[in-house]
Amino acid sequence: MKKVFSRPRSLKSTPFHYCAGCGHSIIHRVICEVIDELGIRGNTIGVPPAGCAVVAYNYFDVDMLEAPHGRGCAVATGIKRTLPDRVVFSYQGDGDLAAIGTAETFHAANRGENITVLFINNAVYGMTGGQMAPTTLLGQTSTTSPPGRNAILDGHPIRMSEILANLEGTAYIERVAVNSAQNILRAKKAVKKAFQYQIDGAGFNMIEVLSQCPTNWKMNTVDACRWVDEVMSKTFPIGVIKDTGKGRKDAD
C-alpha cells in the first residue's frame, strides 16, 4: 500500500502539549513539512521564544537555541551572522515580538537580517493566562482588559507586518491563518516562500500567522476558527503585505 501521509522527518514524535484547538501545533507541522521539502533539516537553526512555544525544541527536530523573552531576532542575528550559510528562523508570539521585543524585531528588519520570522498572532498572552497583548482587538476582553480593550486607555492593536513592510530591509511579509484546510495550505506556501527567500539571500522576511486560541478566547474550536475569519482578520487582513520579488521567482 502507498503511504500518503506521515509525520515530517523534522517533527519529533513527542505529543504536543498545546491546548485542544490551538494553532501552534498546526504551525509547527507546517514549518516541519517545509523544512523537509526544502531538504534543509540538517542546515537549519531555530530560535524558540518565551511563551506557549517555549518548548518548541521538544517538537522540532532541528538545532534550537531558546531566546530570552522578546529577543528572538537579536539571537537569530547573532547566529546568522556567525553562520551565514545556515537557515535561521525565529518563532515568536505577539507579546514577544510586538511588545517586549519590538525593538529587536524592528531593528533586525531594518538591518535586513537574512532570517525568517514566524510571528504567531493570537491576540492574547497565551501562556501566562490570557492577558491583553499588543495585538488584542478593540473591545476584546482579556484578563487585563476585562471590560474590553479601550483605545483611550489601552491603545490600539498593533499591525507589526504593515509597520515592518515600510522598512527598506524587509524582503517579504505575508499574513496567513491556520483556521481552515484552505488557509493552512496557503500558510504552508507562504512559509516555504519565506524560507526560500532566506536561502536566496533576499533579506528579512516574516510570516504572521493568525492563530486561534480557544482556551483564552473562551470559545470552542469551531467558534474560534470562525472568529479568525469573521472578526480577527478584519483588523489583521490576510494576504501578501510586501513582496520585493528579491527571492527566486519560482518561490511562489
Add this chain to the structure above:
Amino acid sequence: MSDKILIAGNWAIGEAAIRAGCRFYAGYPITPQNELTEYMAENMRRAEGGTFIQAESEIAAVNMVLGASAAGARAMTSSSSPGISLKQEGISALAADELPAVIVNMMRGGPGLGNILPSQGDYFQATRGGGHGDYRTIVLAPASVQELADLTMDAFDLADKYRNPVMILGDGMTGQMMEPVVFGKPRPRRYNEKYVLKGAGEGKSKFIRALILDALRMEEHNWKLVRKYRVVEQNEVRFETYKTGNARLIIIAYGIAARIAKGAINRLRDSGMKVGLIRPITLWPFPAQIIRDTAERIDRFLVFEMSTGQMIDDVKLALEGKGHVSFYGRPGGVVPTPAELAKAIVQEYRR
C-alpha cells in the same frame, strides 16, 4: 624590534580580543567605553569572518552575543555601568545556557545615570552574578593597560574552559589612559565542537535552553552550576601582593584603586611606614585564602575602593572576624591622589 606600542586601555581590549580570536562583537554607544566599540567597528571587519554590529540596545547586543556564542564564535560585548544593568538578562541567560562570552564593564559613577567618571560602584553587581537566579560570572579586574590586554586574552580562554560568561571589570580611567603594551601570544582555542549549534546535519538535533519547568531538574541544573563554580574557585583565584613581607598594615584594593594605593604605599615606605598591598585580580573567585593567611601575622587591614564600600564585605567574610578592618572610599567618580590616600592610611597606621 620590540612590538611594544603606546595604546589606550579601551583600544588594547579590542586589539587583544581580535588577536585572541574574537570574531563577533556587538555594542551600543556609552561613555566611557566608546573607543572600544569604535575600535571593533574599525578592525573587526578586517578580521576574517569577523562581525561587528552596532546594536539598537544593550539588551539586543548581549542577546546577539548569545546567538553568536551558541553558533561557535568567540563573542564579546562591552558597556559601562547603566548599560551593564541592561545586559543582565543576557548574562543570566549565558550563565544558564553555559555559553562562553566576554563582557567588558568600564565602570562609571552611579547609581542611575550617575556620571561618566571612573568609579567602582558595580562590584556587588559583578561579583554576585548581577542578573536574576543562582549564578556567577568570573570577574577580572585589570589595573594597567598591559593587564587589560593580557586579561582580555585570558578572559576568552576562561570563558571557553568553564563555558561561562567572564566579565572584565575596569573603569573609566583604565579604559581611557594610554600606556605601553606588549601583546602576548594568544593560545589556540580549545572548545569542544559538541557544544556548538550549527545545524544537525544527518545526526541528532541539539537544543540549548534555560527554561527547566521541572523543579527537581532545575534544582539539579543549579547544583551542577555550583559544582562548576567550586572548580573555578579552586583553580582560578588570582591576586598580587606588594610589599606585604614586613608590613604592619595591609591595604586591599583592586583595579585603578590599587594603582593609587601603590603610589601611596611607596610614599609611606619612604618615610619608614610598613604598609603593603593585596590586590585581588579575580574579584570572583575572590582571593579569600591569601587574606586569611595574611591575617595570621598582620591584624590590620584597610580596604580602599572608589565606592562607598562593597569589596569590604568580601574582605570581612575572608577574615572570619579576625583582624581589624577599616575603610577609605571615594565614590561618584572622584579619583583620589596617592597623597590623599596616604594621609588616610597614616591616620589608620598611627591609631
